[in-house]
Amino acid sequence: MRGSLVIAGLGPGNDALITPEVQDALDRATDIVGYIPYVARIAARPGLTLHPSDNRVEIDRSRLALDMACNGRQVVVVSSGDPSVFAMASAVFEAVEHGEPDWRDLDIQVLPGITAMLAASAACGAPLGHDFCAINLSDNLKPWDLIEKRLRLAGEADFAMAFYNPRSKSRPEGFAKALKTLQDTCNDARPIIFARNVSRPDQTINIVPLTEATPDMADMRTVVLLGSSRTRIIQRNGTPFVYTPRSVEG
């Protein structure tokens, strides 16, 4: 049987947010490859082999998946959220570009998933309703200077922003520096949203003015959304609605 490789997004955590297309690929797979907590979301069944691996081994993981697909297996590489958003799809294509010539002829498909920023946006209204950008705040794969430049320029261009990987135990100071840059550049009290464990039973949404945001409000289970200067808050009982109007007058 001809092998295949699917790179699939499992969504932000709630199984109801796995797309039918991804569920179908998981049901047909012979092998699931991915970071330990994501593979742990897949139920074991006869005929299915799970290949969990540690963080930061994306290229090794990709090569294993490509090798198995070349040998006739139906392989699914899983990411959380969407596989193209700071996740495995790019790693697999990097392995293909620099790897075995046969890998280029494989049947490879990327199946999208619901990324954390869109699930977080939906949980509080529509803060990303106008132009926005997404920035990974980890400096594991790029220099900190570049992150700071992008934060400053995105602030100057008045984008709403989504921040992934905001603050980890090994990078405790990075998010403090990022917040300072944003507070200095934006210089107003626009809303910033700390959305933790979105779509899971322990989801929390904390909305504060940018001027009052502190680094301890985020961790690696949090996606952070910052409004533009035009983002609005509708106060009500419970979590307010936050939205960014669709239009800007010329």
Ligand SMILES: C[S@@+](CC[C@H](N)C(=O)[O-])C[C@H]1O[C@@H](n2cnc3c(N)ncnc32)[C@H](O)[C@@H]1O
């Ligand atoms: C390596 S990135 C993977 C992003 C993923 N591919 C996606 O599309 O959501 C991991 C970061 O995504 C964010 N994230 C993923 N799932 C989340 C969730 N359920 N709630 C809040 N943030 C989440 C956090 O910022 C976390 O540090």
